[in-house]
Amino acid sequence: MWEEDALAxxxxxxxxxxxxxxxLGPFLAVARALPLLRLSPxxxxxxxxxxxxxxxEADYSPYAASKGALTSATKSWAVELAPGIRVNxxxxxxxxxxxxxxxxxHDPAERARIESQIPLRRVATADDIAAPIVFLxxxxxxxxxxEILNVNGGSVLCG
Numbered sequence: 001m002w003e004e005d006a007l008a009x010x011x012x013x014x015x016x017x018x019x020x021x022x023x024l025g026p027f028l029a030v031a032r033a034l035p036l037l038r039l040s041p042x043x044x045x046x047x048x049x050x051x052x053x054x055x056x057e058a059d060y061s062p063y064a065a066s067k068g069a070l071t072s073a074t075k076s077w078a079v080e081l082a083p084g085i086r087v088n089x090x091x092x093x094x095x096x097x098x099x100x101x102x103x104x105x106h107d108p109a110e111r112a113r114i115e116s117q118i119p120l121r122r123v124a125t126a127d128d129i130a131a132p133i134v135f136l137x138x139x140x141x142x143x144x145x146x147e148i149l150n151v152n153g154g155s156v157l158c159g
Contacts, residue, residue, distance in 0.1 A: 001066075002099050006059040015062040022066035025074075030077065035084050044137045045081075047074050047089040049148060050130075051156045061070065067091075071148055076144030086145040088136045093152025095124045119154030 001018040016152050026047055037043040052060065053067025071089060078087040096104050096112055104111045104123060115121050132151050135141055150156045 002060060002063050004059050005062050007061060016093040018062040018066050022063065023069050026070055027073070034081075034085075037042075037081075042139060042142070044141070045077065045085060045087045046133050046136045047087070049074065049089045049091040051091050051093045051150060051152050052148075054156060073116065074148065075146050082145060086136075086141070088141070088144060088146065089148045090129060090132050090136065091148050091150045091152070092124060092129050092151075093155040094118065095129055097126060097146075112126070117155060118152070122153060123152065124151065 001014075001021045003014050005014040005018070005020060030045060037045070047070055048114070049071045052064040053069075053071050057064040071091070074087055074089040077085075081087055094100060094104070100111040100123075103114065111123070115123060129151055132149050136144065136147075136149065
């Protein structure tokens with residue numbers, strides 16, 4: 001839930017909703033799926049976190065906090081569920097989706113400003129994020145667990 005919630009006008013309901021969707025949701029999904037995951041000889045969990053959870057995000061601190069907590073959960077679960085289940089995360093930066101449409105699709109000047117801050121000079125597509133998720137879930141990543149893969153065109157380097 002990427003919903004603006006500047007600290008000066010902090011809205012408890014926005015905070016709770018963000019935490020429910022972005023943090024409680026993955027906890028519940030993984031906890032409920034564990035019995036089935038444990039049946040698989042190659043089980044893998046791939047969380048979707050965010051660069052915001054690593055560097056913060058002004059005016060969106062509940063979102064950044066939820067993604068930072070999911071980053072910590074990824075690392076915790078990697079140890080807790082090993083060796084039978086691998087747990088990793090993909091941390092996107094800006095991605096052109098409905099969630100970011102206000103900034104990216106409806107304001108060309110804002111999109112240009114955002115792209116100018118990304119070393120690869122473009123905003124990711126959904127496919128740019130899906131491919132690393134598929135990789136981490138596959139046997140090609142069979143010796144990777146507890147990692148956060150930044151997929152952000154290098155923008156986390158600037159943060």
